[in-house]
Amino acid sequence: DTAVSQTPKYLVTQMGNDKSIKCEQNLGHDTMYWYKQDSKKFLKIMFSYNNKELIINETVPNRFSPKSPDKAHLNLHINSLELGDSAVYFCATGTSGAETQYFGPGTRLLVL
Amino acid sequence: TQLLEQSPQFLSIQEGENLTVYCNSSSVFSSLQWYRQEPGEGPVLLVTVVTGGEVKKLKRLTFQFGDARKDSSLHITAAQTGDTGLYLCAGEDGNQFYFGTGTSLTVIP
Numbered sequence: 001d002t003a004v005s006q007t008p009k010y011l012v013t014q015m016g017n018d019k020s021i022k023c024e025q026n027l028g029h030d031t032m033y034w035y036k037q038d039s040k041k042f043l044k045i046m047f048s049y050n051n052k053e054l055i056i057n058e059t060v061p062n063r064f065s066p067k068s069p070d071k072a073h074l075n076l077h078i079n080s081l082e083l084g085d086s087a088v089y090f091c092a093t094g095t096s097g098a099e100t101q102y103f104g105p106g107t108r109l110l111v112l
Numbered sequence: 113t114q115l116l117e118q119s120p121q122f123l124s125i126q127e128g129e130n131l132t133v134y135c136n137s138s139s140v141f142s143s144l145q146w147y148r149q150e151p152g153e154g155p156v157l158l159v160t161v162v163t164g165g166e167v168k169k170l171k172r173l174t175f176q177f178g179d180a181r182k183d184s185s186l187h188i189t190a191a192q193t194g195d196t197g198l199y200l201c202a203g204e205d206g207n208q209f210y211f212g213t214g215t216s217l218t219v220i221p
Contacts, residue, residue, distance in 0.1 A: 004154075035211075041198055043155070043211040056208050090154050100145060101209065103154030 003027050004104035006091050012110045013081055021076045021107045023091030031055070032074040033092040033101065034066060043090070049074050081111045115139075116203055116212035124218040125191055133186045133215045135201035142206050144177055144184045149198040158186075191219045 004025045013019055025032065033056075034046040048056035052068040063079045074091060091104040116137045125131055135144070143162045147155035159168050161177035161184065168175045172195075174187040184201055196219050201212040 033209075041149075041214045041216070043200060043214075045208055045210075048208060092154075100157050100160055103156070105154050106152075 006104040006107050010108050018079045023074045025093040029093040029095050031094045035090040037088040086111045118212040118215045122216050135212050136183045140181050141203035143204045145202045147200045193219050195219050
């Protein structure tokens with residue numbers, strides 16, 4: 001079983017559309033994260049949820065809205081997609097106060 | 113935002129050579145991790161160091177955490193083609209993780 005899974009793996013869409021990326025973990029971890037990796041491979045945290053509550057919300061446009069229906073899921077909805085949103089989005093999990101994270105395989109988003 | 117600078121940014125070496133990657137910051141971290149990311153995949157944890165001055169070995173990889181817990185190094189002995197990938201350091205401040213700028217390593221057979 002995959003510990004952290006994301007769907008879809010690839011997402012190609014037009015500017016202005018709304019899209020969602022889903023993340024599921026079966027590790028039983030309390031904390032889930034969304035990261036954005038740009039074309040230069042720089043990985044930056046976007047959001048962190050702990051037990052379905054938003055803990056960290058970095059400087060991210062409010063077009064991005066995370067939703068955690070339960071501890072095992074953290075979805076990312078993006079409204080009015082822009083060209084600059086093109087990147088690889090990674091979901092990750094960890095336990096509270098843990099020193100490590102486990103990453104999903106990533107979702108490659110291309111906005112045309 | 114804490115910034116972790118990695119050097120070099122790109123490294124291309126012959127199989128069998130040794131190399132060192134550096135991760136430097138002006139911030140103090142509770143712990144520091146090293147990850148390797150292969151194309152099309154997410155980062156995978158290699159090691160976590162917690163104590164200043166700590167040295168950890170993972171087969172041919174040696175990781176060191178600086179005494180002041182602001183920097184770290186990764187040394188690979190006798191590099192193999194399987195070591196090819198993007199190496200990322202990440203500092204944790206008790207609240208969140210901050211990733212380094214990355215080092216892309218290519219080991220040529």
